[in-house]
Amino acid sequence: MPLLSATLNRVKPSPTIAMTNLALEMKAAGRDVIGLSAGEPDFDTPDHIKAAAKRAIDDGRTKYTAVDGIPELKQAIRDKFRRENGLDYDATQISVGTGGKQVLFNALTATLDPGDEVIVPAPYWVSYPDMVLLAGGMPVVVECGIESGFKMTPAQLEAAITPKTKWLIFNSPSNPTGAGYTREELKGLTDVLMRHPHVWVMSDDMYEHLVFDGFEFTTPAQVEPGLYDRTLTVNGVSKAYSMTGWRIGYAGGPAELIAGMRKVQSQSTSNPCSISQWAAVEALNGRQDFLDDFRLAFARRRDMVVRMLNAAEGVTCPTPDGAFYVYPSITGCIGKTAPGGTVITDDQTFATALLEQSGVAVVFGAAFGLSPNFRVSYATSDAALTDACTRIQTFCADLR
Ligand SMILES: Cc1ncc(COP(=O)(O)O)c(C=O)c1O
Numbered sequence: 001m002p003l004l005s006a007t008l009n010r011v012k013p014s015p016t017i018a019m020t021n022l023a024l025e026m027k028a029a030g031r032d033v034i035g036l037s038a039g040e041p042d043f044d045t046p047d048h049i050k051a052a053a054k055r056a057i058d059d060g061r062t063k064y065t066a067v068d069g070i071p072e073l074k075q076a077i078r079d080k081f082r083r084e085n086g087l088d089y090d091a092t093q094i095s096v097g098t099g100g101k102q103v104l105f106n107a108l109t110a111t112l113d114p115g116d117e118v119i120v121p122a123p124y125w126v127s128y129p130d131m132v133l134l135a136g137g138m139p140v141v142v143e144c145g146i147e148s149g150f151k152m153t154p155a156q157l158e159a160a161i162t163p164k165t166k167w168l169i170f171n172s173p174s175n176p177t178g179a180g181y182t183r184e185e186l187k188g189l190t191d192v193l194m195r196h197p198h199v200w201v202m203s204d205d206m207y208e209h210l211v212f213d214g215f216e217f218t219t220p221a222q223v224e225p226g227l228y229d230r231t232l233t234v235n236g237v238s239k240a241y242s243m244t245g246w247r248i249g250y251a252g253g254p255a256e257l258i259a260g261m262r263k264v265q266s267q268s269t270s271n272p273c274s275i276s277q278w279a280a281v282e283a284l285n286g287r288q289d290f291l292d293d294f295r296l297a298f299a300r301r302r303d304m305v306v307r308m309l310n311a312a313e314g315v316t317c318p319t320p321d322g323a324f325y326v327y328p329s330i331t332g333c334i335g336k337t338a339p340g341g342t343v344i345t346d347d348q349t350f351a352t353a354l355l356e357q358s359g360v361a362v363v364f365g366a367a368f369g370l371s372p373n374f375r376v377s378y379a380t381s382d383a384a385l386t387d388a389c390t391r392i393q394t395f396c397a398d399l400r
Pocket residue numbers: 039098099100101102125171174175204206236237238244247248249
């Protein structure tokens with residue numbers, strides 16, 4: 001009998017983490033490598049949030065807490081949902097986990113039976129399909145190409161729904177493309193969902209605060225209140241507050257679902273770190289003015305990266321609405337040969353040759369379910385970005 005389960009064998013390890021690790025190994029071996037593969041802001045966690053964590057330690061808030069969050073954090077989350085999204089939840093409708101990742105995982109584990117389908121628009125965040133598989137469900141991937149701005153159309157959604165569809169996973173602004181759905185575009189999708197009452201919506205709003213050029217963020221239960229009773233609205237402090245290592249994510253949704261998620265968490269990890277929970281209370285309740293500085297820095301970097309990548313031969317780079325990623329197409333590079341002799345047959349050979357020959361680590365599009373593209377995370381210094389984009393331009397110019 002094999003050691004590893006058949007379910008686990010269908011799952012692949014996170015390619016973004018693999019690429020980041022490869023770049024770190026090359027760096028450790030003395031190679032000059034610029035990493036553009038990690039999905040986290042380069043800013044430090046703001047001082048007032050760190051101070052709240054230090055206070056929590058000094059006050060002895062270092063013991064087990066309620067499984068899915070301390071009452072103070074649940075209250076801060078309820079206030080946030082009401083203030084920013086117009087969504088009213090009571091405390092039984094809030095779940096706090098160890099990062100948005102655990103919250104999504106809990107929800108899928110709590111709800112999927114074998115054969116249940118989950119619609120995942122591609123390009124997708126790398127973990128969605130594998131989380132669905134781990135939970136025993138079937139990911140139904142819907143490719144949303146560059147021509148539709150990497151966004152799913154109502155017709156595509158309608159065509160993907162079957163009697164077995166349990167969830168639609170919705171992510172705006174998106175990792176990996178940065179594409180954001182306007183209120184009208186989202187309404188087009190929620191209108192379809194209103195016609196299919198058996199389909200639930202998992203909205204991953206992780207990049208809510210990172211939107212640019214006046215883009216208006218909206219979330220499904222807000223745009224269509226008729227979906228409130230079958231929507232899980234997921235968010236977290238990782239990206240907006242530069243708190244990726246603290247591991248706090250949360251969700252609001254129907255009490256029965258939240259109770260199911262609590263059951264999963266109670267038998268796996270129990271409560272998220274008590275100290276991080278107090279830090280998250282401060283993140284949500286405290287001053288928010290620094291978010292403007294984060295947004296300005298990201299928007300400036302986005303503009304620079306989009307301009308420099310569009311100047312690279314064979315590369316086309318759309319301008320995203322939010323997050324801190326761009327997802328350029330390399331259609332114009334396919335079939336060419338790099339100076340080292342590698343033929344660029346797909347985005348994986350492109351990314352590998354780029355790393356080996358030019359020392360720039362990006363993530364190939366196949367990892368996100370849409371090719372031929374690559375993802376750049378521009379959450380790094382302006383100097384590193386300029387250097388990396390110049391290297392990409394040279395790499396592309398040298399392709400024959
Ligand atoms: C779209 C999306 N959802 C969820 C997460 C998970 O965030 P967390 O660090 O809170 O687990 C990420 C992190 O990369 C993400 O990009």
